[in-house]
Amino acid sequence: MLQNITILQQALDASVLRHNAISNNLANVNTPNYKPQKVVFEEILKGELSNTRFTGNRTNDKHIQIGKSIPYITEQPVVMQNSGNGVDVDSQMTDLTKNSIWYQTLTYQLSEEFNLLKTAIRSR
Amino acid sequence: MSMFQPLNISSSALTANRLKMDIISSNIANATTTRGKFVNGEWIPYRRKMVEVEPNGAAPFSHYLNNEMSANGVKVTGIVEDQTPFHPVYDPTNPDSNKDGYVMMPNVDITKEMVDLMSASRAYEANITAFNVGKTMSLKALDIGK
Numbered sequence: 001m002l003q004n005i006t007i008l009q010q011a012l013d014a015s016v017l018r019h020n021a022i023s024n025n026l027a028n029v030n031t032p033n034y035k036p037q038k039v040v041f042e043e044i045l046k047g048e049l050s051n052t053r054f055t056g057n058r059t060n061d062k063h064i065q066i067g068k069s070i071p072y073i074t075e076q077p078v079v080m081q082n083s084g085n086g087v088d089v090d091s092q093m094t095d096l097t098k099n100s101i102w103y104q105t106l107t108y109q110l111s112e113e114f115n116l117l118k119t120a121i122r123s124r
Numbered sequence: 125m126s127m128f129q130p131l132n133i134s135s136s137a138l139t140a141n142r143l144k145m146d147i148i149s150s151n152i153a154n155a156t157t158t159r160g161k162f163v164n165g166e167w168i169p170y171r172r173k174m175v176e177v178e179p180n181g182a183a184p185f186s187h188y189l190n191n192e193m194s195a196n197g198v199k200v201t202g203i204v205e206d207q208t209p210f211h212p213v214y215d216p217t218n219p220d221s222n223k224d225g226y227v228m229m230p231n232v233d234i235t236k237e238m239v240d241l242m243s244a245s246r247a248y249e250a251n252i253t254a255f256n257v258g259k260t261m262s263l264k265a266l267d268i269g270k
Contacts, residue, residue, distance in 0.1 A: 012265070015261075016129075016130070016261070019130050019257070019258060019261060020129055020130055020133060020195040021195055022254065023130055023133045023134050023137075023195075023197075023251070023254040023255075023258060024133050024179075024195035024196070024197060026134070026137065026247075026250050026251055026254045027133050027134065027136055027137030027140075027197040027198040027251060027254075028137075028177075028179050028197075028198050029137075029247045029250065030141075030144075030177065030243060030244070030247055031177045031178060031179055031198055032177075034179055037195065073195075089246075089250055092250075093250065093253065096253070096254055096257055097257070100257045100260060100261055103261045103264065104260075104261070104264050107264045107265060107267060107268050110268050110269075111267065111268055111269055111270060114268070114269045
């Protein structure tokens with residue numbers, strides 16, 4: 001039960017991160033040589049849920065983390081304009097809308113989880 | 125990660141695009157200004173101005189190494205003057221014409237300015253949409269548990 005809430009919370013975090021990346025791409029739509037950022041998360045979540053996670057043991061802060069389960073950002077080496085900018089406004093707007101609906105779905109689901117807990121606590 | 129980070133990102137772009145539109149308006153307004161600057165006893169026509177932008181807080185390599193987030197919107201680094209030559213126009217009656225009857229006109233190309241203006245205005249609209257979506261998401265988060 002509480003594990004579900006943690007998973008949903010991480011998904012919400014990832015969704016906010018993705019929104020940040022998309023709005024940053026839109027903010028830099030006319031910046032020369034800017035490359036769009038993309039958030040990679042669902043693949044990681046899938047691995048997390050199927051419990052096939054492989055994590056490296058870090059004995060020093062300078063070690064690179066292996067099997068880190070937080071979402072991360074990659075840059076896409078594409079070019080859309082003569083200025084070297086790679087932002088595709090149409091696809092970014094689509095992703096923005098998709099992500100927003102996904103976020104609202106997650107908040108609804110999280111609310112429902114809490115409602116289940118409330119029902120169980122009140123036992124009626 | 126700040127709660128208002130998405131809104132800050134979009135608002136930085138709104139500021140940058142508005143400045144861009146202001147500069148473009150200035151270029152169009154001064155498209156025929158032959159007395160832009162007074163240097164060494166003679167008038168120099170208005171020079172077209174451009175806005176330089178770059179991603180705010182460009183990430184150092186260590187950020188990439190640690191997969192750290194660096195989305196801070198956009199930043200205006202400066203306003204620069206276009207160094208392309210002025211357009212000579214034959215008009216002997218103009219008080220600023222030289223001894224051959226030519227007047228140097230500003231290097232402003234109205235077509236270019238209009239295209240830039242449309243581009244900036246569309247970018248502004250896109251960022252307004254992003255801002256509104258971010259606002260909706262933040263408000264939705266307040267409804268969790270209700």
